[in-house]
Amino acid sequence: DAPDDYFAISFDDGPTPASPRLLQFLEGNNQTATHFMIGVNILNSPQLFLDIFNAGHDIAVHTWTHPYMTTLTNLEIVAQLGWTTEIIRNSTGGRVPRYWRPPYGDSDLRVRSIAKEVFGLETVIWNRDTEDWSLTSPKGTTPQIIHDSFVQWLSGPKSPGIITLEHELSDMSVSAFIDAWPLIGPAGWN
DSSP: OBOTTOEEOEEEEESOTTHHHHHHHHHHTTOOOEEEEOHHHHHHOHHHHHHHHHTTOEEEEOOSSOOOGGGSOHHHHHHHHHHHHHHHHHHTTSOOOOEEOOGGGOOOHHHHHHHHHHHOOEEOOOSEEOOGGGTTSTTSOOHHHHHHHHHHHHTSOOSSBEEEEOBOSSHHHHHHHHHHHHHHGGGTOO
């Protein structure tokens, strides 16, 4: 959970073609976020990754290829976390990430222990799920459902704080966050 009264802003799966719009919006609102990055996406979009990093955003690990982590061997877990940590470190002049988020929230004590003991990574999950990843699916969620969820979450108790599961996967998922942004501050959230 985020601290009481705080709305933690984070996005999974970047960098993607939708990331520049998100970055521009965040910069325009003098806001930073934590970006849980996929290693192969960093490899495929190195300049976009650096744009996000150089804008002062926190960069965290979201594995190399986005697998279900509990299905992997210990060595495969080390590879998924290690290669992503390494590309972040090499691309940023030595910055080592502190956090990671398991794809699909799929982790157990073994996976979390490897992340912590081998790489010093703290596992970050979420306590509110926008399901924005499904916006581009025929039977997925809708912008209105996401908006209504934000209204409900933001008008609720401020303890614990909120960590949402959001993605920079598509223009639609970025738009869902942009739509929710004006609701956060007026509802009394930091």
